[in-house]
Structures are given as C-alpha cells and as structure tokens.
Amino acid sequence: MRAWTVQSNGAPSSRTLTLTTVPTPASPPTGSNILIKVSHAALNPVDLHLLNVVPTWLPFRRSATPGLDFAGEVVAVGPWVPADSRIAPGAHVAGALGVAQIALGTGSLAEYVVVPAHLVALQPAGVGAAAAAGLLGVAGQTATLMLRAAGVKAGMRVLVNGASGGVGSLVVQVAKAKGAAVVAVCSAANADMVKGLGADEAVDYVARDPVEEYLAQRFDTQPFDFIFDAAGSQAIYRRSPAFLKKEGRFISIVGGKSQGVVPFVRNKLLPVFLGGTPRPFSLLGLAPNGNSAKDVAKWVDDGLLKQAPIDQEYAMEDAVQALEKLASKRAKGKIVVRVAA
Ligand SMILES: NC(=O)c1ccc[n+]([C@@H]2O[C@H](COP(=O)([O-])OP(=O)(O)OC[C@H]3O[C@@H](n4cnc5c(N)ncnc54)[C@H](OP(=O)(O)O)[C@@H]3O)[C@@H](O)[C@H]2O)c1
Structure with missing residues (x-):
C-alpha cells in the first residue's frame, strides 16, 4: 500500500517525509482490531x-507513518469483534489513533490502518x-473534553481564544448551540468565519494588541464564565x-513543551x-478514545455541530504541503488529506 513515511526529524519537507510503498497490514486483523481502508486523514x-x-x-x-485522524471503510474485523457489532465490514467509521499506534508510527497517512474497534465511531x-x-478525530474529541470540563449552559458567557482553528471552530459552535454567548478571538481574516459558526462577536487579536x-x-x-x-x-x-x-x-x-512547564506550574500551584x-x-490533555468520537457524532446528530470547517483538502501526493500549511498556524478549521485515489 502507499504510505507516507518519516525519513528524518524536522519540519515537514521532501527530505523528512517520503511517499512510498509499505506492506499492507494482514487481513483479517488479530484480536479486537479492525482493518480500515482510509478515505481521508485529518492533520x-x-x-x-x-x-x-x-x-x-x-x-x-x-x-514511521504519521497521521492520527482517519475516516474510512471497515474491510475486515478481528475474531474478537462481536458478530452483532455495527463496526463490521462495510461500515464507514472515523476517529483518532491511540497511544500505541502513535508510538509505533502506524499512522493514518496510509491506505490501510489497523485500529482497535473501541477507538472508532x-x-x-x-x-x-x-x-x-x-470532526471525529483529535480536534472534535478535544472539544468534547473542554466542554465536558466546563458544563456550558444557556445564559453563560464564554470566550474562545484560537477560535478559527481545528479545535476552536468546534468549541464556538457547540458553546453557542448550548445557549452561551460566545466571543471569539481570531485575526480579522477569520472574523466572518467564526461569526458564521455562531460567535456573537469576534475580537481581532492583531489590531487589538495587546489583546488582554x-x-x-x-x-x-x-x-x-469560561475562557x-x-x-x-x-x-x-x-x-x-x-x-x-x-x-x-x-x-x-x-501547554507542555510548546509553552514551557514553568507557566503551567505557576498557573496551577503558585498561591495568589x-x-x-x-x-x-485547567490544562487538558486528550488520550484519543472511541467514546469521545461517539460524543462528537452525537453533537452532529443532535444538531449542535452543523459545520465541519475545512481549510483545504489535499491530494495524498501533496501531504507535505498540507503539513506545511498546518505548521504555518494559519489553518481555518481542519486540513484534510484525501488518501484514497
Ligand atoms: N491538549 C491536547 O490534548 C490538545 C489537543 C488538540 C490540540 N492541542 C493544541 O491546541 C492548539 C490548537 O489546536 P488546533 O488543532 O485547533 O490548531 P490549528 O487548527 O492549527 O490552529 C490554527 C489556528 O490558530 C489560530 N491562531 C494562531 N495564533 C493565534 C493567536 N496568537 N491567537 C489566536 N489564534 C491564533 C489561527 O487563527 P488566525 O489565523 O485567525 O490567527 C488558526 O486559525 C495547538 O497548540 C495544539 O497543539 C492540544
């Protein structure tokens, strides 16, 4: 099968990443795993x-093959997947790969992935x-984590910083759908987009510098009530x-490496x-799981999530450009790679 593989560490480029041919995973998969023919991977x-x-x-x-988020069709299931499960050959599923696959580098920028059945919706x-x-990958699952932690209710007021990105664009929609007043912080170029997602007001952090x-x-x-x-x-x-x-x-x-641990320790522990x-x-960290993916699917079914903002869909061959756009931190919503030919 075709898959992107990491050749060396560094920023995405034709030196660090190659599109190559690797062995297709065995079918049927073992245990409670499922084999998915990947249609799209989100970054x-x-x-x-x-x-x-x-x-x-x-x-x-x-x-290693990069990529965590996937959507595709189940083509085979392991012997431990219950016969009456809806996760069966022919089912269209989506989700994010778990910690084990992340560690092993069997990512979603490949034509097939093997995933434990409990990770998908x-x-x-x-x-x-x-x-x-x-929606059902890391961004949506992280949005469920944030909104679960907050318990946003009608009449509350929330501020979303980074409102036009993959996670923020979903938090804006769901907070608004739950009846909150939403103020979104983003650049002027994305003000109309976040208002279209439900924000009552957009604050341009560039023109209003220092925005705080x-x-x-x-x-x-x-x-x-919540930021x-x-x-x-x-x-x-x-x-x-x-x-x-x-x-x-x-x-x-x-948090973590990108921000340094000092602010985190100070924010959590330093007395007033x-x-x-x-x-x-609170600093939240996602461990991808199928329950969160199902929660996102329910938001869609219940009409809380109406839009899946997609910055751009790239062809499989153009995954390096897709990763470069991601690295620019200017994505409006999600960047998606079309894996299937
Ligand atoms: N803890 C976890 O488990 C977890 C899970 C998912 C993501 N994350 C982290 O959360 C962050 C957001 O993830 P994401 O997927 O939403 O990223 P993303 O889609 O790449 O975010 C891109 C967006 O960031 C906005 N942005 C960039 N600089 C900004 C600034 N100074 N102020 C406000 N907005 C700014 C850009 O909007 P403008 O062009 O309008 O500036 C752009 O729309 C990342 O740092 C990611 O690593 C953590």
Whole structure:
C-alpha cells in the first residue's frame, strides 16, 4: 500500500517525509482490531511535534507513518469483534489513533490502518468522509473534553481564544448551540468565519494588541464564565481576573513543551499572595478514545455541530504541503488529506 513515511526529524519537507510503498497490514486483523481502508486523514499540530521530536533511529520508529485522524471503510474485523457489532465490514467509521499506534508510527497517512474497534465511531449520517475525519478525530474529541470540563449552559458567557482553528471552530459552535454567548478571538481574516459558526462577536487579536488589555476594557462589566484557550496565551490568563468571573474557569489545551512547564506550574500551584493568578486554571490533555468520537457524532446528530470547517483538502501526493500549511498556524478549521485515489 502507499504510505507516507518519516525519513528524518524536522519540519515537514521532501527530505523528512517520503511517499512510498509499505506492506499492507494482514487481513483479517488479530484480536479486537479492525482493518480500515482510509478515505481521508485529518492533520493536527501534534503530528508536527511527533515529526520533530520522536527519534527516527528507534527500532520501532524506522519509517514511521504519521497521521492520527482517519475516516474510512471497515474491510475486515478481528475474531474478537462481536458478530452483532455495527463496526463490521462495510461500515464507514472515523476517529483518532491511540497511544500505541502513535508510538509505533502506524499512522493514518496510509491506505490501510489497523485500529482497535473501541477507538472508532460510525460516521454520522450526512457527513462526508473528509468532514468526519476532521470532526471525529483529535480536534472534535478535544472539544468534547473542554466542554465536558466546563458544563456550558444557556445564559453563560464564554470566550474562545484560537477560535478559527481545528479545535476552536468546534468549541464556538457547540458553546453557542448550548445557549452561551460566545466571543471569539481570531485575526480579522477569520472574523466572518467564526461569526458564521455562531460567535456573537469576534475580537481581532492583531489590531487589538495587546489583546488582554482590550479584553479587560471591553468585558470588565460583562465577565465570562469560561475562557477556552486553544492558542496558548499566558498573557490572557494572567490578565483574566479583569474579565473572567471569580467562580469562572480558564481551560487551556496548550501547554507542555510548546509553552514551557514553568507557566503551567505557576498557573496551577503558585498561591495568589506570591503572585499567582486568582482564577482556576485547567490544562487538558486528550488520550484519543472511541467514546469521545461517539460524543462528537452525537453533537452532529443532535444538531449542535452543523459545520465541519475545512481549510483545504489535499491530494495524498501533496501531504507535505498540507503539513506545511498546518505548521504555518494559519489553518481555518481542519486540513484534510484525501488518501484514497
Ligand atoms: N491538549 C491536547 O490534548 C490538545 C489537543 C488538540 C490540540 N492541542 C493544541 O491546541 C492548539 C490548537 O489546536 P488546533 O488543532 O485547533 O490548531 P490549528 O487548527 O492549527 O490552529 C490554527 C489556528 O490558530 C489560530 N491562531 C494562531 N495564533 C493565534 C493567536 N496568537 N491567537 C489566536 N489564534 C491564533 C489561527 O487563527 P488566525 O489565523 O485567525 O490567527 C488558526 O486559525 C495547538 O497548540 C495544539 O497543539 C492540544
């Protein structure tokens, strides 16, 4: 089968990645695994982190295939998949690969993937495979994590930073559909898009630089119940007491290596009298799982998620350009690769 493989660590390029022929996984798969013919793979910033940092000299990472999100058709199931399961040959499924596959580098930028059946959900009716890959993969599953942590209800006010990206564009839609007033932080170029997704107001963080000072002036009398940060702004968190309710919460998904551990430790542990910020800070991390993928599918079925914003769909041969666009951090919604010819 055709698959992209990592040749060396670094930024995406024709030197670090090659489209090549690798053995097709055995069929039927073992245990409770399923074999999927991949239709589309969606990309995530974590793909770039893995490309950069996981050494290619590790024995199990030689010629690793990148990509976590997938949508496709089940072509065979392992002997332990129950005979009455809806995850059967012919079913159209989507989801994100789990930690084991991430470690082993058997990613979704390949014509076939083997996935434990419990990691997938059926593609919702009326949603194409490209959209399903973008929605039910890492971005959608992370959005479920954020909204579950918050418990957004009608009448609440929420701020979404990074609102036009893969995760933010879904958080905006679902928070609005749950009845919250939504303010979206994005660049001017994406203001109409986020309003189209349901944002009541868009704040241009470039024109309003430093945006945390603008937020402090604009929303001091209308503070938020939750701030969802999908862009990673320590400055917004530090200034948040001016526009986040005392009982409100700052929920971030950006931390670790990209931001440094010092802000995280300070945000979580530093007492207010030593300069800590007097607002609760949560940093969430996703372990991909089928239940979250099913929750996203239910959002679609229930009409909470109406759009799957897709920045661009690339041909399999153009996956390097797709990863380069992802690395530019300018994607509007998801970047998707059409794997099947
Ligand atoms: N913790 C977890 O489990 C987890 C899971 C998923 C993602 N993440 C992380 O969450 C972040 C977002 O992921 P994603 O998939 O949504 O990324 P993405 O789709 O690549 O995000 C691109 C978007 O970021 C916006 N952006 C860039 N700089 C910004 C800034 N300074 N302020 C506001 N918006 C900005 C861009 O909008 P403009 O062009 O309008 O600026 C663009 O629309 C990434 O850092 C990712 O690694 C973490």
